Amino acid sequence: MARHDGQGGKGLSWRDLGPGLLTGVADDDPSNIATYSQVGAGFGYQMVWTLWVFYPLVAVIQEVSARMARVTGKGLAQNLREHYPPWICSVLVTAMVAANIINIGADLMAMGGAARLLWGGPRLAYAAGFLILIVTLEVGVRYEHYARVLEVLSLCLLAYVVTAFSVSVDWRQAALGLLPTVLPGRHYAMALVAIAGTTISPYLLFWQAGQEAEIEEHDPAQAPLVRRPAEGPRELRRIRVDTYVGMAISQIIGFFIVVTAAATLGAHGATPVDTAAAAAQALAPLAGHWTAAVFTMGLVATGFLAIPAMAGACAYALAGMFGWSRGLAATAVEAPRFYLVLVLVGLAGLGVALIHVSSMRALYLSAALNGLVAVPILMFMMILARRRTVMGRFVLPAGPLVVGWLATLAMLAAALMLVASWL
DSSP: OOOOOOOTTSOOOGGGOOHHHHHHHHTSOHHHHHHHHHHHHHHTTTTTHHHHHHHHHHHHHHHHHHHHHHHHSOOHHHHHHHHSOHHHHHHHHHHHHHHHHHHHHHHHHHHHHHHHHHHOSOHHHHHHHHHHHHHHHHHHSOHHHHHHHHHHHGGGGHHHHHHHTTSOOOHHHHHHTTSOOOOOSHHHHHHHHHHHHHHSOHHHHHHHHHHHHTHHHHOTTOOOTTTOGGGHHHHHHHHHHHHHHHHHHHHHHHHHHHHHHIIIIITTTOOOOOSHHHHHHHHHHHHOHHHHHHHHHHHHHHHHHHHHHHHHHHHHHHHHHHTOOOOTTSOTTTOHHHHHHHHHHHHHHHHHHHTTOOHHHHHHHHHHHHHHHHHHHHHHHHHHHTOHHHHGGGOOOHHHHHHHHHHHHHHHHHHHHHHHHHO
């Protein structure tokens, strides 16, 4: 967890990286890896540009969510509940929770499939074992210690940098892919929708906002910035650096996954990649078993980073909707309802894996729900961020306001394209 010393004149250090860093690394979950692998396999280097184009959009909206939470001392769901009709918060939170349960199920299946590739044995047994370990750590370990474990575990994302430099990437073509290019065709359009949905995910907003709102729980000397505005400049600068670093890591790792898939699966015509585990399996004859093994181990590690964030986002959202006051800053004894949600959401995700739903179908349903619910969440959040009655002297400045609305419009376009594909 980030250190908060309340010393407005002091500079920032690596110890100030916390909620934003954890949010960024959680964004590269097995579902995202599957999407990036599909993009690289299907379009080569032609969609590399999406990684840097979406970076400022996702970084700014995450900053807005975290900023609002730190200023008000309330999570995103609580702010929605207090300033809009109750049914709006209920519908949005319910849809987000449903999407997360499906996504957790898909990620557990991917982790189980990856473990089976590495060690053999039944996929579902691995999935259940991973879930038990994740829930035990999240419930039983004090969050400040668990957060450090997650930060160290995030180093496993370097596996995807290693794999990119273990294969014959055409770096010239990769560099040319940084230039925005739009190709005709439904498949390219749907790939854009998939990237938008995996990059800008509603659960990330609830997760980071929930952690920021709990800062005073971790440190009694802290308070919401509306009550202590003198701390505002340093705290808002910390949030910006933390968020931009975390989301930069997320997008950089995405870049290496895309170019790895483009150099191997795409270059050899192995485009039907249904899951991240299938991508790892297809890598073996093309890039060597060592590279495939590193890629596969990265899948398991990213699940350990992402599933706690998804389950935690659900707990934060429901706590805000029902007015529960405590979260990860408390123990399971102090916040039994919060931790019960963590356990139940994880078990529901495992249930998705047990009913033998196709991984791709689960990912598609999750992405569709996330894409549709993201638009109203972003709209309501951006409106609140400009209200002086909510933000006091810390209303959102013009720059982040413009970029935040651009992100909202991008998600609206993605949602419309998704609906059009159904019709």
